[in-house]
Amino acid sequence: MKKQLTSLLLFLFFALITISNANAQEDKYKDIIKPEGIKNKKYIATLTGIGDVELMKPVNVNLGMSVSAGFRLLYKPKLKNGKSTYSPKVVEREIYVKPTFGYIYRKRYNTAFFFIPELAYRHTLARGMFIELNFDAGYMYTKMNAPTYERQDDGSFKKVTFGYHNAILGGKIIGGYDFSKKHKMPIAINFGVNVFYRYPNNKKWVRHVALEMGISYVFRKIKE
Amino acid sequence: MKNLKIYFILLLSAASITACSPDPKPDGDQIDNYYFVKVGNVALPVRVCGNINSDIAIVFVHGGSGGTAQLERANIYWKEIEKYYKVVYYDQRASGFTQGNPSTSSISIEQFSEDLDNIVDFTKQIAKAPKVFIHGVSFGGALATYYLLDTAHQNKLNGAILEAPGYDFINSIPLSVQMTLPKIDSLIAIGKDVNFWNNAKQFYAAHPTMTVEDFAQHEKYVGQLGGLISNTSNVQTRNISLPKVELAVVVSNSNYASTNLSYKGQPIFSNFDLTAELNKIKLPIMLVWGEKDGILPKNNLAQKFISNVSSTDITYDPTKYLLSAHLTHIEEWQQFNVDTKAFIEAHK
Numbered sequence: 001m002k003k004q005l006t007s008l009l010l011f012l013f014f015a016l017i018t019i020s021n022a023n024a025q026e027d028k029y030k031d032i033i034k035p036e037g038i039k040n041k042k043y044i045a046t047l048t049g050i051g052d053v054e055l056m057k058p059v060n061v062n063l064g065m066s067v068s069a070g071f072r073l074l075y076k077p078k079l080k081n082g083k084s085t086y087s088p089k090v091v092e093r094e095i096y097v098k099p100t101f102g103y104i105y106r107k108r109y110n111t112a113f114f115f116i117p118e119l120a121y122r123h124t125l126a127r128g129m130f131i132e133l134n135f136d137a138g139y140m141y142t143k144m145n146a147p148t149y150e151r152q153d154d155g156s157f158k159k160v161t162f163g164y165h166n167a168i169l170g171g172k173i174i175g176g177y178d179f180s181k182k183h184k185m186p187i188a189i190n191f192g193v194n195v196f197y198r199y200p201n202n203k204k205w206v207r208h209v210a211l212e213m214g215i216s217y218v219f220r221k222i223k224e
Numbered sequence: 225m226k227n228l229k230i231y232f233i234l235l236l237s238a239a240s241i242t243a244c245s246p247d248p249k250p251d252g253d254q255i256d257n258y259y260f261v262k263v264g265n266v267a268l269p270v271r272v273c274g275n276i277n278s279d280i281a282i283v284f285v286h287g288g289s290g291g292t293a294q295l296e297r298a299n300i301y302w303k304e305i306e307k308y309y310k311v312v313y314y315d316q317r318a319s320g321f322t323q324g325n326p327s328t329s330s331i332s333i334e335q336f337s338e339d340l341d342n343i344v345d346f347t348k349q350i351a352k353a354p355k356v357f358i359h360g361v362s363f364g365g366a367l368a369t370y371y372l373l374d375t376a377h378q379n380k381l382n383g384a385i386l387e388a389p390g391y392d393f394i395n396s397i398p399l400s401v402q403m404t405l406p407k408i409d410s411l412i413a414i415g416k417d418v419n420f421w422n423n424a425k426q427f428y429a430a431h432p433t434m435t436v437e438d439f440a441q442h443e444k445y446v447g448q449l450g451g452l453i454s455n456t457s458n459v460q461t462r463n464i465s466l467p468k469v470e471l472a473v474v475v476s477n478s479n480y481a482s483t484n485l486s487y488k489g490q491p492i493f494s495n496f497d498l499t500a501e502l503n504k505i506k507l508p509i510m511l512v513w514g515e516k517d518g519i520l521p522k523n524n525l526a527q528k529f530i531s532n533v534s535s536t537d538i539t540y541d542p543t544k545y546l547l548s549a550h551l552t553h554i555e556e557w558q559q560f561n562v563d564t565k566a567f568i569e570a571h572k
Contacts, residue, residue, distance in 0.1 A: 054471045062468050108258045108269075108467035110323065142323065144267050148260040149350055151342050157349050162262050164324060200325045202318055202480040206472045 041221040044070035044096070044188070048214030052104045055209065066102025068118065070216075073097055080126060089126035092181075096120045098134070104210070106145060112198075114140040114168060128181035132174040132190070140166040140198050169205075170196025172212065180218040188216040253277055254306065258467070261314070261346050263339050266324040269294065269467065270314040270343065272351045274306035280572055281310040281353030282385070282564075283343055287362035289336075289492075290481035292320025292474070294467060300460035301557035305564060310353045314343045316367070318481040321469045331484040333492065337371045344380050355572050357383045359564075362520065362550060365389025366496065373504045383508040383571040385564060387552055388520045391529060393496040397434055399521045400446065404428075407449045407518075436482055436493060443519060451518015454549035455556060502532035509533060510567040511540040514548030514555065539567055 050064035074095040079088045098118040105111050116138030124130035143163035150160045176190030192212045197205040250256040255276040260267035271294060274281075282305065286293040293313035296302070305311055315322045316336055340358070347356050358381060360368025368384055369391040371377050390396060405428060408421045424445050431438045446452060453459065487496045511529060513522040522542075530540055544563075548555035 054469075056471050060468060060471075106468035106470070109321070109469055144260045144323075146258040146260055146269075148262055148267055149346060150262040151345060155345065157346060160262060162260065162267055201323065201470075201473050202325060202476050204476050204480075206470055206476065208470070208472075 041219075042072050042075075042094070043219040044068075044098075044216045045219070046070065046098075046188075046190075046214050046216040048102070048190075048212050050102065050104055050194070051211040051213075052106075053209050053211060062104055062106045064102055064104030064112070064210075066100050066114075068098045068100035070096040070098045070120070091126055092122070092124040092130075094122045094124070096122060100136075100138075108146055110142040110145050110163070112140050112142045112166075114138055116168065124178055124181060126181070128178045128183070130176055130178055130188070130190075132176070132192070134172040134174065134194075136168065136170045136172065136194075136196055138168050140168045142166060142198075164201075166198040166200070168196050168198045170194065170208075172196075174212065174214075176214075178218060180220055186218045186220070188218050190214045190216065255310070257351075259346075259350065261342050263317070263342050264326075264330070266317045266322065266326050266330075266339075268314050268317065268339060268343065269321050270312060270346065271297070272310060272312050272347075273297065273302075274310040275308055276310075278309045279353055280308075280355040280357070280382075280568060281312050281347045281351055282568075283312045283314065283340070283347055283356060283358045285340065285358055285360035285364035285368045286313075286316065286320065287364045288319055288478070288481060289316070289363050289485045290319045290478035291363070294321050294469075298461045298464045299554050299557070300462055301553045301560055303462055304557075304561045308565065309568065310347075310351055312343065312347050312351060312353075316340075316481070318484075319477050320474060321467055322477060323473060328484045329486075331481055331486065332489075333367060333370050333485070333487045333496070336367050337374075337377075340367065340371050341377060341380075344377070348380070355382045356380065357385060357568060357571075359385040359387065359553075360389060361387045361553070363390055366391050366393070366498075369498055369502070369505070372507055373498065373501050375504070375506075378505070378507040381507055383510065383567060385510045385512070385567065386529075387512045388514060388517055388522075388550055389511075389529070390496075390520050391498045391502070392525065393493055395497065396520050396525055397439065397442075397493070399524055400451075400519050401428055401442065403518055403521045404442070404446055404449060404451065407451075408445075411449075434493060436491070439493060440482070446518040449518060450549060451516065452550045453555060454514070454516040455547040458547070458556065458558075459554055460557070499528060499532055502529065503534045505533040506535050508537035508567075508571045509535050509539065510563065511538060512545060512552050512560065512563070513540075513542075514550060514552045515546040516549040519550050537571075539563070 046068045048066045052062040054060040072094050076093045078091040098120050100116045100118050103113045116136045118134045118136050120132050120134045122130055122132040141163050148160050148162045149157040152158050172192050172194035174190045174192030178188040179185040194210040194212055196208050199205045253276050257272045259270045261270050284293050292315050297313055317326050318331055347353050358368050365386045369389050412418050412421050485492045513526040545552045545556055553560040
């Protein structure tokens with residue numbers, strides 16, 4: 001009995017050592033294994049809630065929303081060794097152009113409609129967490145948010161539609177989690193801070209600080 | 225995917241709700257309507273509050289320049305006035321909550337007066353108040369005075385309430401400095417903040433003629449000496465809702481208006497004195513001046529105004545408002561309420 005037990009333990013010991021020292025033959029299966037994200041097309045559709053914050057007492061938050069579509073312009077993945085050579089980790093480094101439409105509502109003041117063809121760099125870690133830096137330059141129309149009247153030549157008042165054309169310039173930093181990276185769920189969530197300036201008001205730039213929270217649908221398509 | 229749909233629906237709902245939520249309905253017979261009046265490329269914010277059934281409106285002309293009428297409504301004085309009349313709170317161009325990109329050449333008393341004329345007409349037609357009074361304070365009093373120099377403008381009004389109107393900047397600033405220096409000396413004499421007030425005296429010695437920036441510094445000193453608000457214990461405010469303004473615009477407006485304001489193409493500080501033209505004013509006037517006003521001193525200025533206007537219907541009592549400095553309707557609002565109602569009822 002003792003002999004049998006000793007033999008079994010010795011067998012298990014050698015078996016474990018043999019397995020741990022076993023190395024896959026590099027590149028042997030590289031044509032078969034296609035790690036997710038290494039070669040694919042990727043598009044992102046995002047819906048974002050915006051909170052434009054006025055830092056005065058009491059803090060005033062003006063809500064808005066934007067939708068954007070992300071088209072990948074450049075992609076440079078980085079392969080990192082995982083637990084096994086058969087499942088390498090892929091860090092995604094991507095540059096997107098993200099046409100973004102949105103609005104910010106300010107009660108009894110204005111509703112700002114904007115279009116920004118954002119340029120974004122996104123760095124997604126193998127686990128799915130990502131950070132994104134955006135450069136924004138676009139157009140904003142601030143429509144008066146109450147009935148607007150104009151005196152006519154005959155002295156009467158006529159209701160008119162009125163607003164201002166603005167240029168906007170800014171940037172944002174976003175952090176989030178891309179579920180499509182690891183969990184095969186085509187969703188990503190993100191949170192971020194957006195600082196932008198609109199021009200002109202009294203020939204000056206007007207600064208805005210906005211918080212953003214968004215959800216994205218991630219389209220991944222394996223390249224042929 | 226189900227969760228995704230729910231999230232999208234929630235976000236859209238939140239956005240829709242914020243985009244459509246109405247203002248709380250005012251009590252009973254009160255109105256609270258908000259408008260913009262477009263003049264050229266500027267949209268002046270106009271809030272019409274008060275008694276919906278009244279055919280009388282008071283157009284409040286705020287001070288500054290670069291101030292705002294939208295915050296003014298918080299002063300308790302207006303609560304009583306709004307019970308009986310409509311009150312029109314409008315912000316001047318490049319002031320307060322006004323948006324836009326006006327040229328520097330349009331930051332002039334002449335254009336501000338044209339804007340005020342738009343507001344008066346708007347009040348009659350859209351706010352449905354054919355009987356209009358204007359109430360101008362400080363710089364707003366200066367603007368209101370200029371507005372009244374035109375007979376056509378006077379014909380649109382039932383009367384004007386002028387509260388420490390700055391109708392003569394050229395002479396009022398030296399008068400203000402003359403009033404300030406003895407106060408500073410008295411503080412130094414009793415040993416209070418001696419270094420600070422010695423610096424103030426040096427400031428006045430170094431700036432015998434004031435620029436806009438110098439005047440801002442002077443105004444700070446006057447404020448610290450109680451020359452803007454003296455009767456602080458009687459100041460009361462109420463909660464009001466405000467437009468969701470961009471704070472940076474309010475700050476920008478304040479600087480832009482005060483820096484660029486002109487009269488006859490010249491900076492207002494060195495060029496604005498309407499004394500010689502006051503005789504064009506024939507409208508009923510209620511003049512109010514705080515005894516302790518340190519920025520536009522009552523002595524000399526109030527009497528000079530009375531002596532020069534042609535109006536035979538002037539309500540002015542120099543023995544009133546002895547506790548007030550520059551903002552009488554805030555400092556002695558109870559008395560001001562009584563006087564305003566009496567003036568309006570007598571001229572409606």
